[in-house]
Amino acid sequence: MTQEGFTYAFNPSACATCGGKCCTGESGNIFVSVTEIAAIAKLLEMDEGEFRRTFLRKEGFRFSLKEKIVKGSFDCVFFDRSQNGCSIYTARPLQCRTFPFWDYFRHRIDELKAECPGIIHD
Template sequence: MQSLIKKEGFTFAFDQNACASCNGACCRGESGYIWVSKEEIEKIADFLEISSDEFITNYLKKEGYRYSIKEIKVQQEYICIFFDEKSGCTIYPVRPKQCRDFPFWDRYKNGKNLKEVCKECIGIVL
């Protein structure tokens, strides 16, 4: 049985059960930014049982006035520092909004960039 999520303004649905078999396609690939807000920094640091300063120093990179979660380059791809091959996202309960919202990002609204999101996410249902 599919567990489909639909959102207004999007021409596709998302089957969240597909996440179990995709090996973190949305957590790896080309380098990019995984933006975190001040509130998210505090929540993730609390979850990891470290200070916000320690979290910023060890797990984030500053881009302009914002922070992004670091990535690790493995062969030809970049992987979120919190993605584990065996267990998936190690901060899943407190993952950033950007991660929680995927694949329902504005760049995919109203059918825009549909080929791109379908290539990246096997859970897309047209």
């Protein structure tokens, strides 16, 4: 898989054995828009207010998904280790859908390769 403007490619089959490195590890923000908040709450059949209180934290003027610490790793609250995947996959935020083709990584390919085993770059 390639994307215009990026010099690397991505092999999604690497996700099967990776253990969700992009959803776990170091602490970070997983930003969600108001539209995404509504979509995830709907998927979980939760009241939106309850969803926000349970799963979101405020980061400045934005909202991020919370994390849970598992064996010293900061896992996204929706990463399911038993299934090795995202428990809200069909409603996952744009930030997750667009990984690994983020502007941030465009010129930080070594950093990206260290995080994601699916990156192909000569």
